[in-house]
Amino acid sequence: NAGVTQTPKFRVLKTGQSMTLLCAQDMNHEYMYWYRQDPGMGLRLIHYSVGEGTTAKGEVPDGYNVSRLKKQNFLLGLESAAPSQTSVYFCASSYSIRDGYTFGSGTRLTVV
Amino acid sequence: GENVEQHPSTLSVQEGDSAVIKCTYSDSASNYFPWYKQELGKRPQLIIDIRSNVGEKKDQRIAVTLNKTAKHFSLHITETQPEDSAVYFCAASRPNSGYSTLTFGKGTMLLVSP
Numbered sequence: 001n002a003g004v005t006q007t008p009k010f011r012v013l014k015t016g017q018s019m020t021l022l023c024a025q026d027m028n029h030e031y032m033y034w035y036r037q038d039p040g041m042g043l044r045l046i047h048y049s050v051g052e053g054t055t056a057k058g059e060v061p062d063g064y065n066v067s068r069l070k071k072q073n074f075l076l077g078l079e080s081a082a083p084s085q086t087s088v089y090f091c092a093s094s095y096s097i098r099d100g101y102t103f104g105s106g107t108r109l110t111v112v
Numbered sequence: 113g114e115n116v117e118q119h120p121s122t123l124s125v126q127e128g129d130s131a132v133i134k135c136t137y138s139d140s141a142s143n144y145f146p147w148y149k150q151e152l153g154k155r156p157q158l159i160i161d162i163r164s165n166v167g168e169k170k171d172q173r174i175a176v177t178l179n180k181t182a183k184h185f186s187l188h189i190t191e192t193q194p195e196d197s198a199v200y201f202c203a204a205s206r207p208n209s210g211y212s213t214l215t216f217g218k219g220t221m222l223l224v225s226p
Contacts, residue, residue, distance in 0.1 A: 042218035100158040
């Protein structure tokens with residue numbers, strides 16, 4: 001039981017490049033989330049999904065897209081990376097909206 | 113939407129002392145309040161949570177109290193140890209209102225000195 005797995009763990013992008021962050025969970029959780037963590041800003045919600053095939057915007061969705069084609073996977077895409085997207089990205093999942101989250105180990109992204 | 117304020121932003125204590133971190137929330141309909149601990153370079157991990165039908169919950173050296181009237185909740189750590197050093201995040205959500213997500217405070221860095 002791996003829990004929530006994120007890939008890659010580290011990445012450096014040039015401005016304008018694109019990439020996809022993958023989140024996979026093996027706990028049969030319905031809900032999945034993408035957060036970004038910046039110094040002094042806490043965890044801010046980018047997008048989330050309440051089930052396979054669904055996605056919704058969070059607090060800071062601009063510049064990101066997501067897809068949930070399979071229940072166990074939640075992908076976060078950056079179409080044209082900007083330096084402001086330099087951050088640590090955490091994926092999380094929960095069984096229901098009444099439960100706490102299980103977080104992945106994070107992806108440290110630097111955009112130069 | 114929900115807004116969660118967390119204080120203090122940093123807290124330094126001596127080993128064996130108690131530590132208290134406080135959070136306030138804005139949405140009176142919120143009814144689920146978890147606390148997460150994040151060690152340096154690691155993922156946030158749930159350490160304790162409380163729901164609005166109780167006022168206090170304890171788990172060994174940690175406890176959380178909730179005052180719904182005042183819309184604030186607190187984390188209490190007793191007999192602190194160096195391994196308690198981490199960033200602690202509070203959060204709030206209202207799971208009974210359809211789709212819901214956690215809104216986090218900005219975090220408190222706790223440093224426990226030997």
